[in-house]
Amino acid sequence: MSQEVIEITEREIEVIEVVEKGPAGPVGPQANINYTVVSSPQTLSNSQNIAADTSGGSFTLTLPTNPSAGDSIDIFDYSETFDTNPLTIARNGENIESIAEDLICNVEGAYFTMIYTGATRGWQILPRYGTTGGGGESVLTTEGDMVYRGAAINERLPIGSAGQILKVNSGGNAPEWGAAPATGVTSVGVTGSDGIEVDSGSPVTGSGTIALGVNAATLRSHINVADGAEVNVQSNWTEADSGSDAFILNKPSTFTPSAHASTHATGGTDAIAPSDIGAQYAFVTSIANLTADTTLSSGRTRKIFLNNYSSPAAKITVTMPTTGNENGDILVLAGSTVVDDIDIKNNPTGSVIATISATGQTFRFLYSGSWGLDRVYNHASQHASGGIDELALAASQITSGTLTHERGGLEADVSAYDGLVKISGGSTSAVTVTTAGEALLDDADAAAQRSTLGLGAVASSNSYTDLDNQPSIPSALNDLSNVSAAAPSDNDVLVFDTATSTWVAEAPAAGGGGGTKTYAVFTPDNNQPPASNYATLDTRNSVACLDFDDATDESAVFVGIIPEGASLGSGLKIRIHWAATTATSGDCVWLAALERMNTDLDSDSFDTAGTVTTTCNGTSGIVAVSEITLTNIDSVTAGDGFRLKITRDADSGSDTLSGDVELVLTEVRSAA
């Protein structure tokens, strides 16, 4: 029979193996006692020993009615089936363990005695299991209580407070409830006697602090921190106290960079050019006395002394190094009493930087990608014509002194001059200033210049209206034959012909430029009406007009002159501006006839009329324009008088416009 903890709940009572002080007894049903096997509901009696068999199913045993204190009944799980088929003990009106609830036995193999102790506590349950002796056993009284093995007997551990954790007491011999750590420890294994150690397999995760009740030395040993270790110790190079936390042991007294000279040398990983450190005149190598051809090796600066050198048997060549040079390298050829025939070559193939052939000279050559002559002392002869460094200086490079050069040289200091300086005496001057040119250039203003140039008043006044003293037109401009293929006539004007891109002379066109031209415009009051069937004078909104009947042909006659220059080759166009008196639809037929007024005025002699049919505007008061190209113009020519007769061909079948029409304007224009 197993020993199980059976909890008493408020609603159900299960068999509890409660440790309670009481007499020790054997484990399991007692020998030599008669048990009654029951497998069905019944009421029990005092002193019965019941072997309840629930193998066939759960049933209820009812406690005796009106028990007396001290009455007892033994019950055990006959078939060890209480776990599957629980046995119910009905209280029959009395309390069981102070609770007015039936008891449900669901522990396999349970064996217990029920003893009636009175109305208050009612039937008490005495679990029957053996102990090894010692005192009585404690009773679990509160939900959550636990039983643990004490020194001699099972002991009760009451339920702890919320949040407490179960731990081993300080004596290490019993469980107890304690406070949970402030931050989570996900897994902790208890080992040793030093407190809680985190298993390697269950590391503490998260952040925060862990308050450990462990020995500091032990803790330090766990985290390999020496006794007395401090945090945030800042080292101090200058700290001299060896006992200070900031003291630095084994400080070197000097520093010798390892092999850095090569790194700063030419070709090194951090090469430094002389110009980088301002080095200019630190001489590294020198040749004390040049006597023979020499090829220089690369070096920062060097100085070659030419002292006491005189009259070599042959020209000496000094060859500049071509490799290993750095910008800023300087070669100085120091001055000597006698220097003769020395070539400074850039490379063995022979390009020459300079040839020195004068005495008492000092030269400095500067490397900037190639060797060049940087400075020459006592250089006057060097810069002269034929010298080793013949100068070609720009004027801006001359800051003082005078230059006496063959071309453009000045005879004297001209800084005091405010104007042009005349150069004279030169034999190869590029510009010759004549006397007339001098006179013009030194004129004070434009007027004086015009006077010098002999310009008259027209130019001086800047006004084209001033025609006094106008210069004569060169005769060539009077001749237009070279302008136009045809000889010009009197009064011809020059007209630009875009077709030939030339100027041509032609008679002026009436009305000005190109395009059609208006030769005459007639208004109603210009009408010189025929003797009969005449258009009658009227007004429309005070606009004068001539009324033309819609049944009888009526006419208006205008008199004019063909203007000079009129283009008549294509005839004339007659444009009639008119409006219907009331009609808003219909066609009006107009006739136009021209008479050249070179015949007897007593009779009409109009040429054949031209005609046009025009539909009136949809609004009666809006003017429509009818245009007749009149090719029969009675041979009028420019300057001829003419009569123009405008007729409404009212009786024409094509004239469908009802009512009068009103002539407002008549225009005569060129046909082309």
Next chain:
Amino acid sequence: MAYKFTAASTQYLSCASAPVTTYPLTLAAWVRRTALSGASGILSVGVNGGNHRFALQHNFGGGLHLQVIAIDNQSAAGVANTSGLTANTWGHVAGTFTSSAGSSWKSYVNGVQGTITSVETRNPTGLNFVGLGARYSGGNLGLYYEGDIAEVGIWNVALTDEEVASLADGMTCDKVRPQSLVFYAPLVRDLIDAKGGLTITNNNTATVANHPRVYA
């Protein structure tokens, strides 16, 4: 456009003042008579509600195509043409008054002077009215015109025969001695005194008609 008058409708044009009130003067107009019958006033310069007047009028019943008269307190006196007009045809009529002597008065139809003369003397006074198509006589307005009238002109001089002939040829009034023209109503649709600026009233809605042949 000329103006058409219907006598039965007592249509006439009028001005409330006279552009000329004494000698010399000339009256002229273009007329187109529907029928050469009856008598009708063409143009008068008279007295509103009075009798004194200078006038041009037809008296076809008396055989006179044109009467040119002057009336004061005495009976009418005047000169006349007995021919020249054609029904439904524009014709020009004119009368010139040099002085109060009737012998200085002249009548013209189409530039032709009439043959009837006068020896009377008349002095109309108090003139304050112009009538076109009617005239005051004895205080009564009458002799309403039946036909068309246009190009009415009044000068404060007696035009010459040639000048009247120019008018008859179609010259508009403003082309003939314009400096003496004191009243000019072309009657081209608009009722305007193009010279004197008098207000012309259309009484009883006289209508417009085709204009005569003039050189505008």
